[in-house]
Amino acid sequence: MSNLRRVLERQQQEDEEIRRRRAEEDRELDEEEEEVVLVVCMLNQSRQHHRRRALNVDIHRHSRGKNLLEDYFIPNSLYPVSHFRERYRMQPHLFQKIMHDVCNYDTYFVQKYDAVGVLGLLLEQNLIAALQMLAYGLLG
Incomplete structure (x- = not known):
């Protein structure tokens, strides 16, 4: 009888050990699952707080370019040559040569379409902006 009792006790101990290990594994899995859920929640929150891309606002580049041409570069321009000289500190013919x-020399200044598919600035607008940055250190 004592052998049978020892075998039963050993089997109970083994069963107890198996239950304990399973319970520990379940706890570990639950903890890992909680961590995964927390990470997913954090990712969702961080995605929700990202700014959306701003809408493309029409800043009337083309009308300003047209006005620039009408003001200084057509034969019967709105302003005289002296006004161009005062404003840009060079004669119009020198500006045209530059x-x-x-x-x-470089195709960067040539008018082309941007990423949105809108026609970019005129050559004159690009050059004036570049000259202003060189002269004053900023776009004015």
């Missing part, structure tokens, strides 16, 4: 040389 513009021609720069355009022949």
Whole structure:
């Protein structure tokens, strides 16, 4: 009888050990599951707080470019040559020469379509912006 009792006790101990290990594994899995849920929640929160891309606002580049051409660069321009000289500190023919040389040297200043599919700035607008940055250190 004592052998049978020992075998039963050993089997009970083994069963108890198996239950304890399973309970411990279940706790570990629950903890891992909680961590995964927390990470997913944090990711969802961080995605919700990202700013959405701003809408493309029409800043009337084309009308300003047209006005620039009408103000200074057409034969019967709105302002006289002296006004261009005062504003840009060079004669219009010098500006035209610089513009021609720069355009022949680098295609960056040539008017082209941007990423949205909108036609970019005129060559004159690009060059004026670049000259202002060189002269004053900022776009004015």
